[in-house]
Amino acid sequence: MIYIIDHQDSFTWNVVHQFSKFDKVYCSNYFEINNQKITKADAIVLSPGPGSPKDYPLTSKIYKAFRGKKKIIGICLGYEQILFNENGKIVQQRNIFHGYQSNVKVTNESKIFKKNKIFKVGRYHSLKLHEPFQSQNVKVTMRCAKTNIAMAVEDRVRNVYGFQFHPESFLTENGNFIIKKILSA
Numbered sequence: 001m002i003y004i005i006d007h008q009d010s011f012t013w014n015v016v017h018q019f020s021k022f023d024k025v026y027c028s029n030y031f032e033i034n035n036q037k038i039t040k041a042d043a044i045v046l047s048p049g050p051g052s053p054k055d056y057p058l059t060s061k062i063y064k065a066f067r068g069k070k071k072i073i074g075i076c077l078g079y080e081q082i083l084f085n086e087n088g089k090i091v092q093q094r095n096i097f098h099g100y101q102s103n104v105k106v107t108n109e110s111k112i113f114k115k116n117k118i119f120k121v122g123r124y125h126s127l128k129l130h131e132p133f134q135s136q137n138v139k140v141t142m143r144c145a146k147t148n149i150a151m152a153v154e155d156r157v158r159n160v161y162g163f164q165f166h167p168e169s170f171l172t173e174n175g176n177f178i179i180k181k182i183l184s185a
Contacts, residue, residue: 001041002019002043003028003038003045004019004026004028004044005030006049007030007047007051008050009047009076011047011048012027014166015075015168018168021176022180026041033062042070043071043072044066044071044072045073045074046072046073046074046075046082047075047076047078053081056077060084068157068159070159072161073161073162073179074160076163076164079153080164082138083129083133086138088130088133089129089130092126092127093127093128097124097125099122100123102151103118103119103146104118104142104144104151104165105118105143105145106141107139107142109141110139110142110152112154112185113142119142119174120172121172122165122166122172123164123166128149131150137155138160139153140153151164151165152165161182
């Protein structure tokens with residue numbers, strides 16, 4: 001079962017529908033966590049949402065409690081939440097990407113996707129990871145082909161994955177392929 005934490009975002013139910021293609025899904029608001037279900041879940045998905053990671057201290061607590069114990073996947077705000085909890089600095093971008101399609105390129109740090117593979121992805125974000133970012137386990141695995149902004153991370157040691165883009169968006173080509181590869185990793 002996949003437990004999706006909803007950060008009250010309009011995209012969350014698109015995420016639910018996408019993940020439902022691969023396993024049973026349970027979704028709840030971030031302030032109404034079902035402890036019994038989240039403990040039994042095989043994977044936890046941190047949904048997109050408004051604001052910044054510091055606005056969701058309960059999600060940070062959940063991430064820290066289950067990191068390394070369950071597969072964790074972060075999308076947009078969820079991606080930022082992962083990096084925030086790994087001592088990354090999340091900052092405002094100069095340009096806001098709401099409803100943009102961009103090419104992202106897989107880096108040689110990815111253990112799941114083929115190096116230099118290009119994906120067309122849907123972006124809906126105004127925040128980004130400030131770099132340089134140093135982590136022993138969390139590696140930047142995709143970057144915007146035009147701006148070089150970090151767009152995905154993998155932590156294969158603790159089974160954590162994050163995307164700044166929206167794999168469930170119609171603007172993301174091969175979104176189901178991306179999610180299937182992560183779920184089977």
